Amino acid sequence: MQLRLPSSISDAQRCLAEGAIPIGGATLVWAAWQRDGFPEKAVSLRHVPEANVVGSEELGGAVLLHRVDATVPEVLHRAASGIGTGAVRRTATVGGNIVGSTLRCLLPAALVLDARATVLEPGNVYDTDLGELVAKRPLLLGLRWRTPLVSGYRKVEGDAGGPPPLVVAAAVHADGDSDGNGPRQLRVAVREGYEVLSESTPFDRDADQVLHALERTDLAALPAAAREHLRAQVTDVLVRTGEV
Template identity: 70%
Template sequence: MLLRLPTSVSEAQECMAEGAVPIGGATLVWAGWQRDGFPERAMSLRNLPAATVVEPEALGAAVVLHSIDDRVPEVLRRAAGSVGTGAVRRTATVGGNIVGSSLRCLLPAALVLDARATVLGPEGAYEADLAEVVAKRHLMIGLRWRTPTVSGYHKQPAAAGGPPPLVVATAVHADGEGRHQLRVAVREGYEVLSETTACDVDTDEVLHALERTDVGALPPAARDQVREQVAGILGSLPGR
């Protein structure tokens, strides 16, 4: 297997045109390759500058989860810290988790940040929403978002090898006029849903508004956890 390490977007495009398979941190593909055979060409973005940034409003797809620290919002940092074991987090990447994994632990965090992905296609790099990235399994270069006022992440404890644990991610953003929007994303099983509502009202009103969305169709235990997380994050808003 020939492993390519492009250092520019144009070089990464050339690798794609040659049929190189993106490997991320290889935590998800290695076992399959050992069983089914290795591809002729593979590609890692770990030497591509745009894919390795860790900034307050940007995160590269080739960043390993262990490297995600307090430079990014709390919701994303805590999501990364909840993935697997320390050994897994030292090799698994942002892009591999969101695009290559069926669990997608980082996806709820990215959704509540209203993040947009930069992806690489045959014609070059362009911006796409996360639903498109996940559905079409694009080659992701990185994520960008606006810094939230507050954010939070909760992942239920679960035994290794069992069903995916419930995840509730929350974030509050302020617009240019100081009005606040609450974003909530929930992973229940393998499905992820997200909703947005105004939150410059009483907490009970916010919760009632969420109940009228797809959040209201979640199982009772999941709805209880959403209510707890929403009440907590709204209670942490400055001046509330």
Template identity: 70%
Template sequence: MLLRLPTSVSEAQECLAEGAVPIGGATLVWAAWQRDGFPEQAVSLREVPEANIIGREVLGSAVMLHQVGGPVPEVLRRAAASVGTGAVRRTATVGGNLVGSTLRCLLPPAVVLDARCTVLEPHTVYETDLAEVVAKRHLLLSLRWREPIASGYRKLSAEAGGEPPLVIACAVHADGDAGNRLRVAVRDGYEVLSASTAYDTDAEQVLHALQGTELGSLHTTARDVVRQEVTTLLDRLADR
């Protein structure tokens, strides 16, 4: 297998046009290739600057999970730090976790940040939403979002080999003249549910509003953890 390492978006597009298969951090595809056979050529975005950027409102797809820090919102930092072992986080990438993984630990944080995706194709680069990227498994170049006022993340413990651990992500954003808005996303099993509501200092009022969304269908344990995380986030904002 020939591994190609383009250094620009245009070079990466040439690789894709010539049939190279995206490899990401290879933590997910390697075992499948060993089982099913290796492609003739693969392409990694690890040398493409746009795929390696880390900022307050942007994160490249080739950034390895252990590098997610600094200016990135708390909800994304904590999610990346919770994935697998240190060895996994030193090879797994943002794009691989969001698009290639069935667990997608970074998806709830990306949802509450209302992130948009820049997608790379052989003949175009365009922006779209998370739902399309996840459903169609596009080649992600980067994520972009508006910096939240505050955010939080929690992953419950789970038995190895069992159901994926429950994940709760939440963030409050300024919403112009409409005031601030709270977004919450929950990974329950392999499904991610999300909802948003107007921010209010009264936690009970906010939780009541969320109960009327699809989050109201969660089981008791998940609802209790959502209550805890939302209350904690609102209390943090009240103390500012």
């Protein structure tokens, strides 16, 4: 296998046009390639500057998980730090986790940040939403979002060999107002098994009103234990706004 390491977006596009298969940390595909055969060409964005940014409102698709630090919002930092072992986090990438994995551990955090994805194709670079990103699984160049007022994340310990552990993410945003004084919105996302559900509802100083609103969404179909964790995480985030 020939591994291409372009240093610019245009170089990466040329590699894709030549049929190179995108590869991140290869933590998910290596075993399959050993079994089924390696591709002739692969391409990594590890040397493309735009794919390696770690900022308060952006994160590159080629960033290794162990580099996702407190620069980003709490919900995304905690999600990344709880994935696998230290060895996995030093190898696996943001793009590989969201696009290449069925676990998508970072997806709930990205959803509550209302993140937009920038994706790379042989002849195009464009922005899209996370739904299209997950459905079409293009090459992720990076994520962008607006900083939330407060965010939170919890991952419930699961059984060894069982389904993926429950994940609950939440964030409060001041929509449409850069000074934080706009209408406030609570966004939540839950990974139950391999499914990820997300909803939003207007912020209210009465936590019970917010929770009742969420219970009228598809989240009401979650198992009782999952709803309890959701309730606890939402309450915690609302309290940390200092207005509940």
